[in-house]
Amino acid sequence: MSRHVFRDIRGTLQPFWVTLRNLFRKPVTVQYPEQKQQLPERYRARLILTRDPDGGERCVACHLCSAACPVDCISMQATEAADGRRYAAWFRINFTRCIFCGLCTEACPTKAIQVTADFELAGRDPLKLVYEKVDLLVDHCGNDNSYNFYHQTGIGVTAPRGENPQETKPMDVKDLMP
Amino acid sequence: MADTLFTVVLILAKLALIFGVVLFMAAYLVLAERKILGRMQLRYGPNRVGPFGLMQPLADVIKLLTKEDFLPARADKWLFLVAPGITAVTALLVFAVVPFGPTIEVFGRTIPAAVVDLNVGVLYFLGVSSMAVYGVVLGGWASCSKYSLLGSVRGLSQMVSYELSLGLSLVPVIMMARSFSLHDIVMAQASVPFLLLNPVACFVFLICILAESNRIPFDLPEAENELVGGFHTEYSGMRFGLFFVGEYINLVVLGSLMTVFFLGGWHGPWLPPVVWFLIKVLMVCGLFIWIRACLPRLRYDQLMNLGWKVLLPVSLLNILVTGAVLLGLGL
Numbered sequence: 481m482s483r484h485v486f487r488d489i490r491g492t493l494q495p496f497w498v499t500l501r502n503l504f505r506k507p508v509t510v511q512y513p514e515q516k517q518q519l520p521e522r523y524r525a526r527l528i529l530t531r532d533p534d535g536g537e538r539c540v541a542c543h544l545c546s547a548a549c550p551v552d553c554i555s556m557q558a559t560e561a562a563d564g565r566r567y568a569a570w571f572r573i574n575f576t577r578c579i580f581c582g583l584c585t586e587a588c589p590t591k592a593i594q595v596t597a598d599f600e601l602a603g604r605d606p607l608k609l610v611y612e613k614v615d616l617l618v619d620h621c622g623n624d625n626s627y628n629f630y631h632q633t634g635i636g637v638t639a640p641r642g643e644n645p646q647e648t649k650p651m652d653v654k655d656l657m658p
Numbered sequence: 659m660a661d662t663l664f665t666v667v668l669i670l671a672k673l674a675l676i677f678g679v680v681l682f683m684a685a686y687l688v689l690a691e692r693k694i695l696g697r698m699q700l701r702y703g704p705n706r707v708g709p710f711g712l713m714q715p716l717a718d719v720i721k722l723l724t725k726e727d728f729l730p731a732r733a734d735k736w737l738f739l740v741a742p743g744i745t746a747v748t749a750l751l752v753f754a755v756v757p758f759g760p761t762i763e764v765f766g767r768t769i770p771a772a773v774v775d776l777n778v779g780v781l782y783f784l785g786v787s788s789m790a791v792y793g794v795v796l797g798g799w800a801s802c803s804k805y806s807l808l809g810s811v812r813g814l815s816q817m818v819s820y821e822l823s824l825g826l827s828l829v830p831v832i833m834m835a836r837s838f839s840l841h842d843i844v845m846a847q848a849s850v851p852f853l854l855l856n857p858v859a860c861f862v863f864l865i866c867i868l869a870e871s872n873r874i875p876f877d878l879p880e881a882e883n884e885l886v887g888g889f890h891t892e893y894s895g896m897r898f899g900l901f902f903v904g905e906y907i908n909l910v911v912l913g914s915l916m917t918v919f920f921l922g923g924w925h926g927p928w929l930p931p932v933v934w935f936l937i938k939v940l941m942v943c944g945l946f947i948w949i950r951a952c953l954p955r956l957r958y959d960q961l962m963n964l965g966w967k968v969l970l971p972v973s974l975l976n977i978l979v980t981g982a983v984l985l986g987l988g989l
């Protein structure tokens with residue numbers, strides 16, 4: 481006990497000096513509705529569904545985002561168009577449950593679902609926070625202006641199979657027979 | 659007959675005055691505490707209701723009054739309902755003997771500037787203030803919840819360990835003033851406050867009233883981060899409000915007693931006596947708030963150790979030394 485007496489006395493008195501000094505400093509609080517904080521560029525908040533550079537919907541309704549979501553707030557119904565392009569018949573995000581973790585954007589293979597910095601979603605009616613596809617879909621590419629899933633995958637939607645740049649022709653497996 | 663009537667009216671008037679002033683001070687102490695604590699932690703504190711947040715106490719009262727008054731299913735009903743009152747009422751009762759100014763002459767009668775000038779004021783204070791712990795104990799017991807019970811058990815054991823030193827730290831004051839009356843104690847400090855004559859007793863008394871007020875660093879019965887809310891976990895609405903306001907009334911009362919016993923009461927140059935009294939009380943309250951911003955909560959056993967192994971021997975020794983010095987000086 482005696483070994484620490486001086487340390488303890490100092491430890492007891494020091495806070496008084498620190499708090500007294502703080503009393504005359506400017507508080508660090510940002511007075512929110514009047515002042516707003518400069519948010520970081522990559523801030524994670526309201527989600528959007530982006531389009532590819534050619535204007536088509538990026539989302540292929542693969543359900544990976546809803547599987548990744550820790551609070552299960554994404555739901556959708558997948559369908560397929562006549563040209564073989566998959567899309568979501570409806571796509572719904574319940575923002576009363578979303579925790580803005582961004583895991584859905586990590587999971588998305590087409591870069592369709594992306595975060596924005598708009599966090600001011602509060603309202604009095606929780607049902608207004610259930611966003612449908614029309615509310616989510618935007619007409620820009622979000623943070624990637626060049627990526628188009630269908631140009632990379634070898635699925636014959638934007639061009640016949642194997643015709644896209646960086647793709648090789650599909651192999652006729654029957655050729656390989658001895 | 660007219661004489662008695664006059665006395666009764668006078669006492670009622672003083673009661674109303676003190677009641678109003680103390681409640682007003684308690685309400686604004688809450689605000690002051692929140693603001694000062696905020697600034698000490700580099701925040702603003704409440705600043706939305708009214709200019710500089712000055713209407714905050716009003717908003718709080720409206721909120722507390724309109725909240726549901728919840729009674730836990732297995733609570734002991736009557737004790738549960740009565741307990742918050744005990745805390746607030748005992749705190750107010752102590753104030754009856756506190757003199758806030760010199761005696762004044764009205765219509766040829768000398769009137770003490772306290773509700774009553776008891777000749778055993780110190781004993782009255784010690785008696786009534788130890789009743790205050792009943793609010794804590796009964797509230798926690800009646801809630802029938804383990805957190806509340808833990809809180810009230812802590813309150814009780816805390817009371818046992820500081821109350822003795824509290825009483826003993828006042829003995830040198832009584833010896834020096836040669837009176838149990840608070841008025842006489844203040845009069846004895848006309849030239850030098852007892853803080854300078856007997857700093858040890860003052861220090862022990864300060865620590866004990868910190869414990870008495872159930873505030874950091876001795877807020878074991880509440881201990882929000884260990885016991886949810888301690889003894890008032892189950893309380894809501896205005897009953898919680900009573901506990902809360904009782905704590906701050908207690909702060910004002912203990913501040914006044916500190917002023918009376920050690921800081922020379924209403925004595926001071928230039929300003930009128932009542933103003934000096936108010937300034938001193940507010941300074942003690944400010945000190946309490948400052949301490950709250952600085953110190954962590956003591957552990958259960960540390961408080962016991964402090965009470966029994968440090969404060970008690972120190973105050974006993976202090977009595978001995980004070981007595982010897984008084985005897986030596988032939989007073």
Ligand code: SF4
Pocket residue numbers: 527545548549550551552553554573577578579580581582583584585
């Ligand atoms: S941000 Fe997180 S919580 Fe919100 S939808 Fe995406 S995965 Fe779910």
Ligand code: SF4
Pocket residue numbers: 538539540541542543544545546587588589590591592593
């Ligand atoms: S948003 Fe992305 S991950 Fe979610 S279904 Fe559409 S393509 Fe799949």
